[in-house]
Amino acid sequence: SQKIEQNSEALNIQEGKTATLTCNYTNYSPAYLQWYRQDPGRGPVFLLLIRENEKEKRKERLKVTFDTTLKQSLFHITASQPADSATYLCALEKNSNSGYALNFGKGTSLLVTP
Amino acid sequence: DAGVIQSPRHEVTEMGQEVTLRCKPISGHNSLFWYRQTMMRGLELLIYFNNNVPIDDSGMPEDRFSAKMPNASFSTLKIQPSEPRDSAVYFCASSFERLYGYTFGSGTRLTVV
Numbered sequence: 001s002q003k004i005e006q007n008s009e010a011l012n013i014q015e016g017k018t019a020t021l022t023c024n025y026t027n028y029s030p031a032y033l034q035w036y037r038q039d040p041g042r043g044p045v046f047l048l049l050i051r052e053n054e055k056e057k058r059k060e061r062l063k064v065t066f067d068t069t070l071k072q073s074l075f076h077i078t079a080s081q082p083a084d085s086a087t088y089l090c091a092l093e094k095n096s097n098s099g100y101a102l103n104f105g106k107g108t109s110l111l112v113t114p
Numbered sequence: 115d116a117g118v119i120q121s122p123r124h125e126v127t128e129m130g131q132e133v134t135l136r137c138k139p140i141s142g143h144n145s146l147f148w149y150r151q152t153m154m155r156g157l158e159l160l161i162y163f164n165n166n167v168p169i170d171d172s173g174m175p176e177d178r179f180s181a182k183m184p185n186a187s188f189s190t191l192k193i194q195p196s197e198p199r200d201s202a203v204y205f206c207a208s209s210f211e212r213l214y215g216y217t218f219g220s221g222t223r224l225t226v227v
Contacts, residue, residue, distance in 0.1 A: 032212060034215055036215070036216075041220075042220060042221075043118075043205050043207070043218030043219055043220055043221055044157070044205075044216075045218070046215025046216060047215075049212070049213055049214075049215060089157070093212075094159065099145065099162065099164055099169055099170075100209070100212040101147065101159055101162040101169070101170050102147075102159070102216065103159060104149075104156060104157040105156065106156035106157075
């Protein structure tokens with residue numbers, strides 16, 4: 001069966017450091033991978049999409065890598081701030097018969113302390 | 115645009131009652147998705163519409179759940195009869211192009227007692 005695995009343990013880091021979150025997947029052949037941010041009591045918010053041939057993508061302090069051989073994506077937040085504290089979700093398209101319907105990982109909670 | 119609008123924000127109902135959740139997608143978005151989120155199972159896709167047509171409803175738990183999209187600006191998710199295990203946050207999301215991801219609503223927190 002298809003699986004998207006993210007570290008269930010919360011990640012606690014100090015302000016100014018780089019946070020690195022991991023997303024591993026099995027039984028997907030994704031052409032795209034997405035990352036979302038979710039704050040308590042709110043819906044997820046789209047952050048980045050990376051294509052299978054891009055390897056790395058950056059947006060401001062965010063950097064995402066995508067390794068289809070390892071079946072893994074890494075999500076980095078550089079110079080982290082307390083406002084970056086949230087849960088971060090990785091998402092992959094379910095299958096080619098479902099358009100771009102996404103399956104989501106359970107997310108990793110990030111806490112940035114001053 | 116006001117974003118994806120869901121109503122109600124909170125719903126508390128008794129077991130066996132009918133529940134209807136509503137969603138207004140962003141104007142111009144041609145894809146609409148219903149998700150359910152719990153601590154145990156995370157975000158689960160229930161159903162996906164494209165141009166108002168259901169494309170994938172394999173995530174709908176059972177016959178008690180039904181969803182409709184009568185036009186491009188409105189969708190409903192109905193649970194009849196509701197059960198305590200249906201308690202969750204239900205999200206609606208819309209999209210017009212995969213490269214821009216989904217826009218989610220604020221969700222409906224459903225509690226069935």
